[in-house]
Amino acid sequence: MEQRRSPRRTWYLGLSGATDVVTRSRTFARRALIAWHWLPAAVDEDREAADDVLLLVSEVVANARLHGGGPAALLLHCTGDRLRIEVTDASPDPPVPVRPGPGPGAAGSGRPSGGHGHGLMIVERLARRWGFLRHPGGKCVWVEVAVPGPVRDAWPGGGRPVPGTGA
Template identity: 65%
Template sequence: MVFDGLTDQVSRSRDFTRRALTAWHWLPAGTPEVVEAVEDVLLLVSELVANACRHGGGPGALVLDCTEDRLRVEVTDRSPQPPVPPGSRTGSGARPGAADGWPGGYGLLIVERLGRAWGSRPGAVGKCVWAEVPCPPEVRRPPEPRARAELSGGRPARR
């Protein structure tokens, strides 16, 4: 999903993710485990896009990459600064964002708790922050050779 000119970026990214999860047979969820996995993916997408809005000069793109055993969420932004891992913050241990008066500040902690892995890498412009979650056993089937979901200019893009 490319965000140029889009408003309501977090809600649009969640809608896009729901459509991709439906195409990959995660939805409609048939078991409590799949319901929980879907909720985790939607929360990861929300947090990564919100972090790009707040700290990265706005999100550039959202890519979902599903293999047989994991789903990877990638969000690009314009800032070259890597995210600060929750365990390495300096100071009194206060939540990030407390000093600047903004609410929240728990995004990467949530990403760290929900994802089995997460990280960032430099991009041509800015960076890409990613997180991975395991596919629930109920939906583990080889997707069409490595299914990717992207949106360009508001329409699905094939890769």
Template identity: 60%
Template sequence: MEQRRPARRNWLLVLDGLADPVSRSRDFTHRALTAWHWLPAATAEGRQAAEDVVLLVSEVVANACLHGGGAGALVLDCTPERLRIEVTDINPAPPVPAGSGGGRRRSAGAGWPGGYGLLIVDRLAREWGSRPGAAGKCVWLEVPCPPGTRCPPAGRDRAGFSGGSPARR
């Protein structure tokens, strides 16, 4: 009989220099969610939670590529209570949601697609924010874990990337 080791709490993917970092991040996240028993989920709620996480990772990594000078790393940190997603980039400017007045829109016009990734993050994440890094910033977000998630308890297997203040909703 095959014995399985417990899933690691922290998963790190270095994105700097990778071709197609968004797709690679989605695949990486899918593997982590499977290890933590988010997938295959027995309930519709669990499947939806996993799909939301993959969407959130895609949005934050794409934003790092488009607006942050390139994504540096993706960290997934799971506890029984929450999943924290962190993406680093080299732009020190904090992210600005579309329509907040602080961001620049493309000169092509308001009818162009895009610019709504942070609105998706704000809608799906329990909380999110950013913090300065040594060379740029880290954008982070947290979502609650569905029942049945098998992550090691807090305090074990720390990657050292957590921190920052939550965005108030």
């Protein structure tokens, strides 16, 4: 398992062949949030934002484990206004959330979900945006969340990266 950390805003965790990938990913994400001053949070709202990030990491990594043949990597990239979570896996199949009401992928649609797809409903509720990109050898599922105000305000330039800093 490979870990690359940067004092800047991108952290990478290789997960190919790793065991207990959800726990490893949450621990890794928690360390990144601490480095980026999301944690410890003095305000409940900021603590909730950090908890949401850890839940999103868990959901996306678990989906890759259950449906994508296992996660290959987790990438966290934080800018002045958003945190992007990316998980790659070997399956080109798109993630499909279970939706209420009739139709394919819907709860009660007659199409058995096997109890799957509900985690993506969590992703849809917590994320500002999410999606996936196919690539040779699989896909990348990405999730974006807003950066809490105090973290954003701590950036040089009031939330805007300073040119030439790599931040």
